[in-house]
Amino acid sequence: MPRIRFAQALHDALAEEMRRDASVIVLGEDVRCGLMGITTGLVDEFGPERVLDTPISEAGFTALAIGAAIRGLRPVVEYQISALPYVAMDQLVNQAAKLRYMTGGQIRIPMVVRVTMSGAAGGLGAQHSDHNYPMLAHMGLKTIMPSSPADAKGLLKSAVRDDDPVIVYEDAKCLSVRGEVPEGDYATPLGRAEVVRNGGAVTIVAIGHMVHEALRASELLDREGIAAEIVDARCVLPLDTHTVLASVARTGRLVVADDSNSFCGFAAEVAARVAGEGFGLLRAPIIRCARPTVPVPFSPPLESAILPSAAGVVRAARQPMEAHMPAGKGADGCT
Amino acid sequence: MPRIRFAQALHDALAEEMRRDASVIVLGEDVRCGLMGITTGLVDEFGPERVLDTPISEAGFTALAIGAAIRGLRPVVEYQISALPYVAMDQLVNQAAKLRYMTGGQIRIPMVVRVTMSGAAGGLGAQHSDHNYPMLAHMGLKTIMPSSPADAKGLLKSAVRDDDPVIVYEDAKCLSVRGEVPEGDYATPLGRAEVVRNGGAVTIVAIGHMVHEALRASELLDREGIAAEIVDARCVLPLDTHTVLASVARTGRLVVADDSNSFCGFAAEVAARVAGEGFGLLRAPIIRCARPTVPVPFSPPLESAILPSAAGVVRAARQPMEAHMPAGKGADGCT
Amino acid sequence: MEAANVPARTKLLQAHGLILLRRMLLIREFDARAGELLASGEIMGEIHQYIGQEAVAVGVLAGAGAEALVGSTHRGHGHLLARGCAPRPMMAELYGKASGYCKGKGGSMHITSLEHGMLGANAILGASAAIAVGAAFAEKTTQSSRVAVAFFGDGAANQGVLHESMNLAAVWKLPVLFVCENNQYAISLRADHGLSVRDVSSRAAAYGFDGRSVDGMDVLTVYEATCEALRRMRTSSLPFLLEAKTYRYHGHFSAEAAILKHPYRPEDEESVWQRRDPIARLRGELLAHGFVPQEELDALHGDVRAEVEDAVVFARQSPPPSADEAFTDVYATEVAGLPDGVR
Amino acid sequence: MEAANVPARTKLLQAHGLILLRRMLLIREFDARAGELLASGEIMGEIHQYIGQEAVAVGVLAGAGAEALVGSTHRGHGHLLARGCAPRPMMAELYGKASGYCKGKGGSMHITSLEHGMLGANAILGASAAIAVGAAFAEKTTQSSRVAVAFFGDGAANQGVLHESMNLAAVWKLPVLFVCENNQYAISLRADHGLSVRDVSSRAAAYGFDGRSVDGMDVLTVYEATCEALRRMRTSSLPFLLEAKTYRYHGHFSAEAAILKHPYRPEDEESVWQRRDPIARLRGELLAHGFVPQEELDALHGDVRAEVEDAVVFARQSPPPSADEAFTDVYATEVAGLPDGVR
Ligand SMILES: Cc1ncc(C[n+]2csc(CCOP(=O)(O)OP(=O)(O)O)c2C)c(N)n1
Ligand SMILES: Cc1ncc(C[n+]2csc(CCOP(=O)(O)OP(=O)(O)O)c2C)c(N)n1
Numbered sequence A, B: 001m002p003r004i005r006f007a008q009a010l011h012d013a014l015a016e017e018m019r020r021d022a023s024v025i026v027l028g029e030d031v032r033c034g035l036m037g038i039t040t041g042l043v044d045e046f047g048p049e050r051v052l053d054t055p056i057s058e059a060g061f062t063a064l065a066i067g068a069a070i071r072g073l074r075p076v077v078e079y080q081i082s083a084l085p086y087v088a089m090d091q092l093v094n095q096a097a098k099l100r101y102m103t104g105g106q107i108r109i110p111m112v113v114r115v116t117m118s119g120a121a122g123g124l125g126a127q128h129s130d131h132n133y134p135m136l137a138h139m140g141l142k143t144i145m146p147s148s149p150a151d152a153k154g155l156l157k158s159a160v161r162d163d164d165p166v167i168v169y170e171d172a173k174c175l176s177v178r179g180e181v182p183e184g185d186y187a188t189p190l191g192r193a194e195v196v197r198n199g200g201a202v203t204i205v206a207i208g209h210m211v212h213e214a215l216r217a218s219e220l221l222d223r224e225g226i227a228a229e230i231v232d233a234r235c236v237l238p239l240d241t242h243t244v245l246a247s248v249a250r251t252g253r254l255v256v257a258d259d260s261n262s263f264c265g266f267a268a269e270v271a272a273r274v275a276g277e278g279f280g281l282l283r284a285p286i287i288r289c290a291r292p293t294v295p296v297p298f299s300p301p302l303e304s305a306i307l308p309s310a311a312g313v314v315r316a317a318r319q320p321m322e323a324h325m326p327a328g329k330g331a332d333g334c335t
Numbered sequence C, D: 001m002e003a004a005n006v007p008a009r010t011k012l013l014q015a016h017g018l019i020l021l022r023r024m025l026l027i028r029e030f031d032a033r034a035g036e037l038l039a040s041g042e043i044m045g046e047i048h049q050y051i052g053q054e055a056v057a058v059g060v061l062a063g064a065g066a067e068a069l070v071g072s073t074h075r076g077h078g079h080l081l082a083r084g085c086a087p088r089p090m091m092a093e094l095y096g097k098a099s100g101y102c103k104g105k106g107g108s109m110h111i112t113s114l115e116h117g118m119l120g121a122n123a124i125l126g127a128s129a130a131i132a133v134g135a136a137f138a139e140k141t142t143q144s145s146r147v148a149v150a151f152f153g154d155g156a157a158n159q160g161v162l163h164e165s166m167n168l169a170a171v172w173k174l175p176v177l178f179v180c181e182n183n184q185y186a187i188s189l190r191a192d193h194g195l196s197v198r199d200v201s202s203r204a205a206a207y208g209f210d211g212r213s214v215d216g217m218d219v220l221t222v223y224e225a226t227c228e229a230l231r232r233m234r235t236s237s238l239p240f241l242l243e244a245k246t247y248r249y250h251g252h253f254s255a256e257a258a259i260l261k262h263p264y265r266p267e268d269e270e271s272v273w274q275r276r277d278p279i280a281r282l283r284g285e286l287l288a289h290g291f292v293p294q295e296e297l298d299a300l301h302g303d304v305r306a307e308v309e310d311a312v313v314f315a316r317q318s319p320p321p322s323a324d325e326a327f328t329d330v331y332a333t334e335v336a337g338l339p340d341g342v343r
């Protein structure tokens, strides 16, 4: 299998889907040149009618995509930074997410919104470093965040083929990750988590770049004799509770490693599910390793003080191992 | 103590704060006439310069309030329906919530946003029935939702006096609730939950009108010999974990009754905290009685099929009582 | 309507007068009856009556043609009926019945019939106009000649998304007829307290296309102006902004009177507008020209009333949806764990 | 500048030329140095250089006066320096040091100095202009005579919130000078591909106030236009929309060249604009009129460079914030459980 970059995998998924289906169009800010290399070149192959640079009007062009999707196109909208869901929030959670239901199923909205550069790319400050997928999933939008190039390609293809709005978060910290990608056409189904590492001591459910942090953490944990099993959730919603519970059934312990804000975040949802449906499997407290709910500071040392990382995962994973250990707080918010 | 309606309590809080502090202004759609009776009459006493009917420009007038707050006014913004945070989301979570931090503390934003008629008033359909407080709290905004007239008045006053943006959710189902309100000036501190009913068998953490549903449920539960302790969270953020844990320490069981969407909702946060910090106290699975994550249907029988209610709370509260009971699903989403 | 146009108007009157009148009457009767049903508690929620504004929906949609794709508002009953949607499934929707256009899931603010080219009524101001721009985009992309009609109110005119949508429609040269129904108020806010310009239509210039304000109390004027706007759109390949000055006779929503202590409109204002009532005017002209005899008009009115009553009976007799319907139509593509998995 | 105005221009030149030149030079040198530091990896993140646009910030803020409250953008260094903010804490902010204006928490896109009347640079397009309207509201409410200046770009001109804000500022008669810096591009999007009108200033009419487009490559023109706009605002009690046509010499952000495979601007475009360079022009005029000798200009340039270098040294030597600083300044009113309680 060829090894390619995550951003390239996203590009390939778009190009292949556009070739396969003439109703797929791409629109967003600067998509013709493609600042991250993801949409670069598409305009050369598919022409300016299918690859559209928009004015800086996110609410307007998101609504436009909704209307176009209702009328049979399959728009793939790019948000160039993760702050843009805020300015188009009504279109996302109150329109795209609800119109089908409100109309009793008359309407389909086969639209994809790619939120690229999501999370803290590093040094972009408070307004450009959020990972806001919990907000969209909270409102019932199918929401995914792949961690590997193979999943980036396969999940984005599924998203394009799906007849509902699907929000794809492209973790800024994953864009340059390299990995093997299957040859030929494939689509990775939405809603299935994957066990990316086996281990019997503690389950770490992670998503996005936290999968890589968890993998790094697991090597350090090995040295302490703690064998971590890592589940890559891949999708925020639908959340594959089944795979999570099956892992917790093996380990009896759960850490959730997530780079969204802790409060009402993804880690909270995973924790709540397991504390409900998997309570009997648990032998220790559930530990969240997530962002403290504060804005992201610019200053590099401050930024690393709040973002969850491999070290935070290690600290988090030790906790359920140590019975009756009083909960100590790491500076990065992993309690 | 006089018994007044919740809406009246909100009115009184505003009027008293405006009398006390000339920098308090009220703005929003139709606030001069006041569709819910909350702001009605304020313009007569305080004049059109301090009570402003805005154009239908929520992003614009929210930003205006932020700017005015930075310059020393204390604006109280009204959102007439709970869909309006979506159209002003950037102003709320990316501006109001972050500017102080981003500027290293140079700026204070003493602003209140009142989201009135929040939740499903009944028969208003998918776009006018959300309770979206988890989204704002997720982003770190102080967010409160009183259930009684006394708290409505006391907490709103605290919100007005607070030097940060505070989002006040006024539950549509509480607006006509009557209750005693202390005479004279008082402010109820933010961030403190209240035990509104004692009981040893199960803790029910509720918020907004779910407090009343929980109280109704507790009477039914009494008949089954299940003594419920009810904690009114009152504030979404800050969440008073201490009071919740103290109650769970007594009961060993937790139900969270919340009318926001279940996925990454308020109930998830409460559950996750207790599954982390209070794991050792728990004797049974944590049960969430919240909204299933689907839009709110208009049709009355469908609407009541999805909204959590006293009956749902009863079903939820039975579950942790019955050891090894397989989780059955109620139609209203209370598993 | 200037004197020189009278012959044209007379022709129009003769050709379309009766059908336009029938549609306006149907809207009026439907919304009057719906108001009663809501007041009596037989139906739930809130409705926004279109009464007084009938000439706008009827004139615009007749002028735009049956192929036009329509973005409607919270005050959408008029748009649907003007478009020829059936009173039965509309009324059933107000009753929340399974036989409603949206299976009862939508309700008054969301009645939609996609097969009629209605893209959806919408409870968020400005939202449906912005979505309609997308429909126009799809039509243009697929080389169809269908246009989109984007309705919005004088209040919604100050929503940011409309600015973005008008600019988008202009730079991408999309066939969108923006229609501002200026009924003088956004709930209690007088249009001129919300708007920084007298004529919303003057804002078209900010996007490089044309706009025009017309008497929205006269269906023939609205009809003609719409036809003219579409002609202009075809030659310019640009959108157009039509403003219809009109008035709603009732409260913003039907329960308003019960809620508000003080009226926000001057006492005699309604009667001034009532004197220009679009239905009375059209009826009068049809009679005066002898195009339709009084008896036929009376019969028409009776027919319309019967049609509305039939819709009420239909709605009453329809079964409610079953509770599981609350969990269907959430997603079009099933994925393991949804919607059930999110409970 | 027409011939008839030459004497006025000469007076202006003599009175303010040197100080305006100094400010423009400081912006250019600061941003050139910041670009180098970023390229060498000494500072983190992204910066948006103001180089080429210096006449706009300097002309507007000189004209608006020291009392004006300013809403700045992602491209904010120029506004801050034009306002007289100090290079040291600005540079320290870029280094993320505790001695930065925002204690290192803000970074390039968020540098703010409230005591200088800067309400904040903002990374969300249009956001700060909308907030500036609120500042003007507060000033009006408290009967102060301070005005607000709301900067935004040609790209941001298509953001909905600007429409809402202009309408609000107009209906409430707020003293806001909207300033569109039309530098021809929004990242890679040519202004005329995003804008449905040639002159952003023409949109002022959609809100019932005046607008004007001027040469943004000439600081005296911008200065005069600003003074004139403020006079107009005082007499009309309305906002004003000033558009300055300008150009950024560098990439949208400094790392752009490394990222983009194909340039989106025609090869010779920059040189065409460079020929109108605001700094060269002003310097040339000062020399031509003999108001300042060449040596003084050279010395000035040296001074400015030294000031920037001093700022770099200051920033380098400043200590970084301590890790707990990540958890301070979140809230102004402490409440039990925050921010600690939310971890
Ligand atoms: C974005 C948004 N803001 C506020 C509301 C609440 N609201 C519903 S209708 C209305 C007034 C609308 O006025 P206008 O656009 O003139 O339409 P009209 O009701 O007069 O037909 C308001 C403020 C809403 N539904 N959506
Ligand atoms: C609302 C919003 N949309 C998109 C972006 C991403 N972005 C940052 S700068 C920029 C271009 C801005 O162009 P313009 O307003 O002309 O300002 P300039 O950069 O030319 O000074 C874009 C699209 C953003 N920061 N905010």
Ligand SMILES: [Mg+2]
Pocket: C153, C154, C155, C181, C182, C183, C184, C185, C186, C187
């Ligand atoms: Mg209106």
Ligand SMILES: [Mg+2]
Pocket: D153, D154, D155, D181, D182, D183, D184, D185, D186, D187
């Ligand atoms: Mg620009």
